[in-house]
Amino acid sequence: MIDEDFEPIIKRRDLKRYKDKDLFETVEEVFDTKTVMTILYLMRKRIIRRMNGVISAGKEARVYLGFGWKNEPLAIKIYLTSSAVFKKGMLKYIIGDPRFEDFKPGDTRDIIYAWTRKEFRNLKRMYNIGVKVPRPITFKNNVLVMEFMGENNRRFPLLVEVYSHLSIDELKKVYEYILEELFKIVCKANLVHGDLSEYNVMVKPGPDIIIIDVSQAVHIDHPNSLEFLIRDIKNINRFFREEAGLNDIENVDEIIGVIKKCLRSKREG
Ligand SMILES: Nc1ncnc2c1ncn2[C@@H]1O[C@H](COP(=O)(O)OP(=O)(O)OP(=O)(O)O)[C@@H](O)[C@H]1O
Ligand SMILES: [Mg+2]
Structure with a gap:
């Protein structure tokens, strides 16, 4: 029951708004029973000790700051199993990927679980060959746990958030670093990121970069991989x-040429 004294401060109308909008949108929508069970499972397995605030609340996934048993900060990405719109978009990155040949799409939940698994596998593959991505820790159902990229529990900014504070020299470096990671992703990990943009690159002091959000990455044998690669390069x-006003931009065809050469020499041994 609400104390009458509070009535002038918290108006009934506001209460209703908090309830509907904030509570249900940011809490209930992501924490359906199965997701809560999954988090509890990860706690029992001593992966997650506690969960803190939300770092990012997108339409498809929420990312939370959490802590592990050694008190290390974690980034916990939870895909919303209620996001049906998402399902259609996801399939074109799953079907055609030789690693998902046996995948039979069932309901939305199956697709979202496959998507989470795909992000984990992509992250692991990139991390293992030395791409600058967060270290993958584990995944279960629609929950992916990875290294938290930030300092003092604050995430590093995204490229889109900091570029206007960088000098031309720093911007040049960041651009070159992104291309270096792009080459590694394709030539060494044999993947194409598929959603490379100023929103999926974090910048840390140095400057240095971190590539994030690798769920849609496909194997280079995927029938649309070249199209996705060209789109990534064009976006960057x-x-x-x-936006950043940099003059020395590499030519798309030249970048593709270097990548193809690298893949060819790899194939020839
Ligand atoms: N490992 C991490 N450490 C710190 N912050 C992270 C990490 N991974 C993601 N984030 C933060 O969470 C945000 C969303 O993550 P990500 O880009 O992976 O999800 P998304 O698929 O774009 O989500 P949506 O499209 O639903 O917003 C990022 O922009 C970044 O701010
Ligand atoms: Mg993103």
Whole structure:
């Protein structure tokens, strides 16, 4: 029961708004019973000790700051199993990937679990060959646990959030670093990121970069991998040319040429 004294401060109308909007949108929508069970499972397995606030609340996934048993900060990404719109978009990155040949799409939940597994596998593959991505820790159902990228429990900023504070030299470095990671992802991990943009690159002091959000990455044998690769390069080039105002942008065809050469020499041994 609400104390009458509070009535002038917390208006009934506001209470209703908090209840519907904040509580249900940011808490209930992501924490359905199965997701809560999954988090509890990860706690029992001593992966997660506690969960803190939300770092990011997107339409498809929420990322939380959490802590492990050694008190190490974790980034816990939870895919919303209620996000049906998402399902259609996901399938084109799953079907056609030789690693998911046996996958038979069932209900939305199956697709979202496959998507989480895919992000974990992509992250692991990239991390293992030395791409600058967060260290994958584990996944279960729609929950992915990885290394938290930040300092003092604050995440590093995204490229889109900091570029205007960087000098031209720093921007050049960041651009070159992104291309280096792109080459590694394709030539060494044999993957194409598929959603590379100023929103999926974090910048840490140095500057240095971290590539995130690798769920949609596909194997280079996927029938659309070249199309996705060209789109990634064009996105990055457009951002640096048009938003960041950088002049020395590499030519898309030249970048593709270098990547193809690298893949060819790898195939020939
Ligand atoms: N390992 C991490 N450490 C710290 N922060 C992270 C980490 N991974 C993601 N984040 C933060 O969470 C945000 C969302 O993560 P990500 O890009 O992986 O999800 P998303 O699929 O884009 O989510 P949505 O599209 O639903 O917003 C990032 O922009 C970043 O701010
Ligand atoms: Mg993202």
